[in-house]
Amino acid sequence: MNPKLRGWLILTRGSNLPTVWSNVLAGWLLAQGLRLRPPGSEYAGQAPDPLGWGGLLLLLLGVSLTYVGGMILNDAFDARWDAERRSTRPIPAGLIAVGEALRAGWGALALGFILTVVAAPAPLRKTVAVVALLLRRRVAARALRAHLRPLA
Numbered sequence: 001m002n003p004k005l006r007g008w009l010i011l012t013r014g015s016n017l018p019t020v021w022s023n024v025l026a027g028w029l030l031a032q033g034l035r036l037r038p039p040g041s042e043y044a045g046q047a048p049d050p051l052g053w054g055g056l057l058l059l060l061l062g063v064s065l066t067y068v069g070g071m072i073l074n075d076a077f078d079a080r081w082d083a084e085r086r087s088t089r090p091i092p093a094g095l096i097a098v099g100e101a102l103r104a105g106w107g108a109l110a111l112g113f114i115l116t117v118v119a120a121p122a123p124l125r126k127t128v129a130v131v132a133l134l135l136r137r138r139v140a141a142r143a144l145r146a147h148l149r150p151l152a
């Protein structure tokens with residue numbers, strides 16, 4: 001396998017994506033159950049709204065990109081620490097440059113946030129966007145702390 005490709009696979013922790021997908025699917029299925037008509041109501045005989053399979057696919061892709069972006073950024077922020085303690089990681093080993101990792105991580109995070117907001121039902125998009133922006137702010141604060149802290 002190409003060493004650079006192997007480095008990206010290690011950096012993104014792609015082997016953990018099935019767990020991410022199962023969590024998203026479980027949450028999505030629970031949310032679909034909330035859409036069922038209550039027994040005894042005038043709507044009980046009506047079929048629930050059709051399932052939003054397209055929304056699920058967007059959500060899976062968006063959350064996957066958010067996860068992968070976060071994993072890449074984590075390694076980029078910890079590059080100095082890893083250089084001293086875990087030199088076999090892709091960035092300290094020289095397989096992937098820190099700048100490359102930062103661009104890929106922020107790009108995946110941004111695209112993941114956008115897809116997650118688009119996948120949300122229209123009435124919830126503002127709320128999802130605010131949560132995404134707060135998470136982005138938290139990641140940016142982590143980046144600043146990683147940049148400013150001594151290695152210790």
